[in-house]
Amino acid sequence: MAKRIPNSQDLLAQFGERMLEVLEELSSYGADPEGGVTRLLYTESWLQAQRALISKMQQLGLESAFDAVGNVFGKLSGSQIALKPVLTGSHVDTVKNGGKYDGAYGVVASMMALGYLKAAYGEPKRTLEAVSFCEEEGSRFPLAYWGSGHVTGARSLAQAAELADPAGVTLLEAMRQAGFNAAGLGEHPAKREQIGAYIELHIEQGSVLTYRHKQIGVVTAIVGQIRLTVHVTGSSNHAGTTPMTMRRDALAGAAEMVTLTEQMALEAGEPLVATVGRLEVRRGTSNVVPGDVTFTLDIRHTDEPEMRTFCVRLLTKLEEIALRRGLTIETVENLHASPVAMHEGISAAIEAACEAVSFPSMRLPSGAGHDAQLFGPICPSAMIFVPSVAGISHSPAEFTEAGDLVAGFQTLVHVLYQFGYGGEADEII
Ligand SMILES: [Zn+2]
Numbered sequence: 001m002a003k004r005i006p007n008s009q010d011l012l013a014q015f016g017e018r019m020l021e022v023l024e025e026l027s028s029y030g031a032d033p034e035g036g037v038t039r040l041l042y043t044e045s046w047l048q049a050q051r052a053l054i055s056k057m058q059q060l061g062l063e064s065a066f067d068a069v070g071n072v073f074g075k076l077s078g079s080q081i082a083l084k085p086v087l088t089g090s091h092v093d094t095v096k097n098g099g100k101y102d103g104a105y106g107v108v109a110s111m112m113a114l115g116y117l118k119a120a121y122g123e124p125k126r127t128l129e130a131v132s133f134c135e136e137e138g139s140r141f142p143l144a145y146w147g148s149g150h151v152t153g154a155r156s157l158a159q160a161a162e163l164a165d166p167a168g169v170t171l172l173e174a175m176r177q178a179g180f181n182a183a184g185l186g187e188h189p190a191k192r193e194q195i196g197a198y199i200e201l202h203i204e205q206g207s208v209l210t211y212r213h214k215q216i217g218v219v220t221a222i223v224g225q226i227r228l229t230v231h232v233t234g235s236s237n238h239a240g241t242t243p244m245t246m247r248r249d250a251l252a253g254a255a256e257m258v259t260l261t262e263q264m265a266l267e268a269g270e271p272l273v274a275t276v277g278r279l280e281v282r283r284g285t286s287n288v289v290p291g292d293v294t295f296t297l298d299i300r301h302t303d304e305p306e307m308r309t310f311c312v313r314l315l316t317k318l319e320e321i322a323l324r325r326g327l328t329i330e331t332v333e334n335l336h337a338s339p340v341a342m343h344e345g346i347s348a349a350i351e352a353a354c355e356a357v358s359f360p361s362m363r364l365p366s367g368a369g370h371d372a373q374l375f376g377p378i379c380p381s382a383m384i385f386v387p388s389v390a391g392i393s394h395s396p397a398e399f400t401e402a403g404d405l406v407a408g409f410q411t412l413v414h415v416l417y418q419f420g421y422g423g424e425a426d427e428i429i
Helices: 008-026 044-059 104-121 146-152 158-162 171-177 250-268 304-324 344-356 402-420
Strands: 063-066 072-076 086-091 128-133 197-203 216-222 224-233 273-275 279-281 292-301 328-337 361-366 381-386
Touching (some): 008 044, 008 402, 044 104, 086 104, 104 402, 128 146, 158 171, 216 402, 224 304, 250 292, 250 304, 344 361, 381 402
Antiparallel strands (some): 072 128, 224 292
């Protein structure tokens, strides 16, 4: 068990309180007049938030600076340089009119955790770094994970020249305007080598923890996703003169396909989910039999073969429906992201931490994408979830109870202590 200095529990409680205050303060950068927060990559409110974090990290005694693309790091240097650093954090950007907690909570809690560890235990053996990734959501440019993707090498500057925001500003221009001129630094100016592990604390953005009366979620895997567009073609015809038996109604066919998607997903069971989130009837008119329908399909699972198998089975059934109704279907795959498993050893250390401090915990998959999925393939990675009230996120109504925020913070502190100061979990990475 971790050694304790006198009164460190009081100190931990103080840092927990301070964490809540800083989180509230951070939400003032990009605060929307009608409620909620908007901090899009490289905009003024984003820049102010990152700068504020640098100054707060410095006040906590961390060495803090921007990297070449705008990620902010706060480093607590360790005495043994042979030990690879453990990174912990999340993202500072938000969706348009998002909440105060998505990303921001993980950033602030990480920074305060390192501040607490330094205050309570001094210099660690292993370097610990808090990180505020510049972008995760993909809300300004049509590309997500710009921050963690640079650190892990999955994103390159070449992508910045091609992508533009709705106003026509390219990612590269936006970067330069915000003061990040990475020209001449190569395609991967912010790539980090030798990362010991990555641990991310985040709100659940779902209702499972609340439903199961758990305070902490230990993420098993971040689900993979297949996103498809399905075009259904029938025959547009007069709604009055075309008998029911002589129709090739694309919308009626699509409706059957949507219902079947839900039914097959229910039969497949958790953790599979399948969603038709958008359906469009082209040239749809009230007095015309629809001939042209497009809908989206979003399929997610924590297991790649299971996800693929479900997708193939579903598409076969959709073809059967089309054939029976005299329709044709064409599918286009827009995204195929494999699931990313979280590290068993670190996950077990998180569970042990919860047990030690009596926070009820459970394992669960993450149905949403996170920065941790970029780290999973390159270093041991893990995620800690806290409950989201009513499962709401990406909304001004996003909320997590203060007690749960503090519980997540304390769990993170406990786990980071193990890795930074040579606790029981030190050997697993
Ligand atoms: Zn997030």
